[in-house]
Amino acid sequence: METRDLKLDGNAIGGLMLELVGSDLTAAISVCGGCGAHEEMARLDVYTGAGIVVRCRHCEAVMIRIVQGRGRSWLDLSGTASLQLDQ
């Protein structure tokens, strides 16, 4: 696209999550720690910048933060109450 949108969605971090946790989480039901909404990760709002911030599309609470650098990745899931993965 011609625009430089900073706001994306959970599809955009599918490859990164696969790399970090070894599973495709785009269809994983993610429960917001703030409001309790259930959504597939692909439906969450993703903001990219120096790091990645994933927000609930309902209450905008931060659900996931990812920072990478110096050969390490830092994955903060403290805003996510649970993730439900298909086996």
Added chain:
Amino acid sequence: MTWLTAEIAAVNQETPRVRTLELAARGWPGHRAGQHLDLRLTAEDGYQAQRSYSIASAPGEPLALTVERLDDGEVSPYLVDEAREGDRLEVRGPIGGYFVWDGDEPQPSLLIAGGSGVVPLMAMSRHHAQIESRAPMRLVVSSRTLADVIYREELNRLTAKGDGFEVVHTLTREQPPGWTGYTRRIDPELLSEVAFPAAEAPRVYVCGSTRFVDAAADGLIEAGYEPGWIRTERFGATGS
């Protein structure tokens, strides 16, 4: 998941800014319509750049990506202007279990594309033809000009099959003489004219910029669609 070496097997110029690259990747496990992959380029000095691209081909067909050049991009200018048959790059995937269309449900599918957002929806359209689905599928494509319409000839052919696949074009910037299609950005009124009735509980796939996707989703909800029917994929800088 590991990176696979892929060789460019064929190149097809779709529009002045858009090219399709067919890739031969040994070990590629196959994909579902709508999925994407990560692509990585490595420069001679070791510098690496990585982007995500939607897969354009139907499942079972040779792996193909369709890439639009972003003039200030790091990867797309190479892929669109310089890459040639025999060049090698790396891919990882397929990725995505949400924005996928497997053709196993009977209800109508409404696909809405902004610009190069048509790519994953083309994989679904090709899959619809490939599996000889009779389920109604309508693809709405918003492009700037007729020359910017990606896959125009093939879309005409798919429509002519008469198997329930239809295309609706809107040209937002410039229209050729005698143009009878839409001439504006998608809006609630346009959507209410092209959308299947809400009573049919259609499956919806929208792909484009954030602004485009939000306008389409909001317009459909205004038309009575349930948010849960609408699957979206936003393009942005990480897709350059």
